[in-house]
Amino acid sequence: xxxxxxxxxxxxxxxxxxxxxxCTYTATGYPSLFWYVQYPGEGLQLLLKATKADDKGSNxxxxxxxxxxxxxxxxxxxxxxxxxxxxYFCALSNAATGGGADGLTFGKGTHxxxxx
Amino acid sequence: EAxxxxxxxxxxxxxxxxxxxxxxxxxxxxxxxxxxxxxxxGLRQIYYSMNVEVxxxxxxxxxxxVSRKEKRNFPLxxxxxxxxxxxxxxxxSSPYSFSNQPQHFGDGTRLSIL
Numbered sequence: 001x002x003x004x005x006x007x008x009x010x011x012x013x014x015x016x017x018x019x020x021x022x023c024t025y026t027a028t029g030y031p032s033l034f035w036y037v038q039y040p041g042e043g044l045q046l047l048l049k050a051t052k053a054d055d056k057g058s059n060x061x062x063x064x065x066x067x068x069x070x071x072x073x074x075x076x077x078x079x080x081x082x083x084x085x086x087x088y089f090c091a092l093s094n095a096a097t098g099g100g101a102d103g104l105t106f107g108k109g110t111h112x113x114x115x116x
Numbered sequence: 117e118a119x120x121x122x123x124x125x126x127x128x129x130x131x132x133x134x135x136x137x138x139x140x141x142x143x144x145x146x147x148x149x150x151x152x153x154x155x156x157x158g159l160r161q162i163y164y165s166m167n168v169e170v171x172x173x174x175x176x177x178x179x180x181x182v183s184r185k186e187k188r189n190f191p192l193x194x195x196x197x198x199x200x201x202x203x204x205x206x207x208x209s210s211p212y213s214f215s216n217q218p219q220h221f222g223d224g225t226r227l228s229i230l
Contacts, residue, residue, distance in 0.1 A: 008156070034218060043120075043206055043221035044159075089158065102166065103149050103174060104219060108158035 002027040006090045006107035013080055014115055021075040021110045023064075023090035031092040033057075033066055033073040034104070038087045047075075047088070085114045118143045122207050122222035129197060130230050137192045137225045139207030147210045148190040149174070149219065150182065152203040159206065165190055197229045 006023045013019060025033070032051045036044040048057030053068035062077045073090060090107040120141045129135055141148065149164040151174075161174030165184040179201055181193040190209075194201060204226050208219040 036221075041223075043223045044208075045221070046218040049218055091159075102147070102172070103161045103164050104159075106151075106159040108156060 002031070002092060002094055002105040004090050004092055004105055004107035006088075007110050008108050010111040010113050012113045012115060015082055016079045017114075019075070019077040019080045019084075019112070021088055021090075021112070023073045023075065023107060025071050025073065025090075025092050027071075027092055027094075027105075031094065033064070034091045034093070035062070035064055035073070035075050036089040036091060036106075038089065038109070040086075044089060080112075080114050082114045082116055085112055087111050118220070120207055120209055120220050120222040122205075122225045124225060125223065126226045128228040128230065131198055132196050135194050135197060135227075137194075137205060137207075137227070139190045139192065139222060140188050141190075141207075141209040141220070142188065143209060143211075143220065144187065145209035145211050145220075146187070147212060147219075148184070149208045150180070150190070150192050151206045151208065152176065153206060153224075154203050162192070162205075194227075197227075199229050202227060202229045 003026045034049045035047040037047045038044050048059040050057040050066035056065045064073050064075045087109045089109045091104045123138045146167045150162040151159040153159045160176045162180050163182040165171045171182050206224050207222040210217040210219045
């Protein structure tokens, strides 16, 4: 079946630092890839997505590029803020992969802490 | 406002006492799904529904039931809850099944089974 691997953390950075959260996946076919963010006490919110190879998703200063050759979808931000502190989940859509039930396969989540 | 609403948000109960967690969406989405979130395991899919009266198992369906009698509602039923079902549960919906559309999540239901 499909799987997603990401660093779990916690990842602690100072404000204005550069952020990279690595995400790699295993899937057949052509899954869509997503980053979701979960703030304390809340549900998951879509942060960005990419639906095909070489697509770049971007939102709120975050970016991730769908790299099929390395099966990766790393999340980056040039200058993080305290308000970015949250748990970040990398996920892939099982649709069109034949690798699982219809739905999303998630990584375990990365807890990001930004210190002032 | 487009949203997925879960109730209750928090519940503490005892082993064996049947419970239902409700989920409702107001976006006319065809697809709905339940996930559980556990530390170190991320989110895992329990059940999903592609449309009214169409449901199927996800990765961890044991001990759970679902129904989809109306398009907007997708309740999660624990007939005889056990402590290993203590978890944070999320309902999600998206416009279509077998699609690459992002899913919209509810705010979660924290269940504690004693």
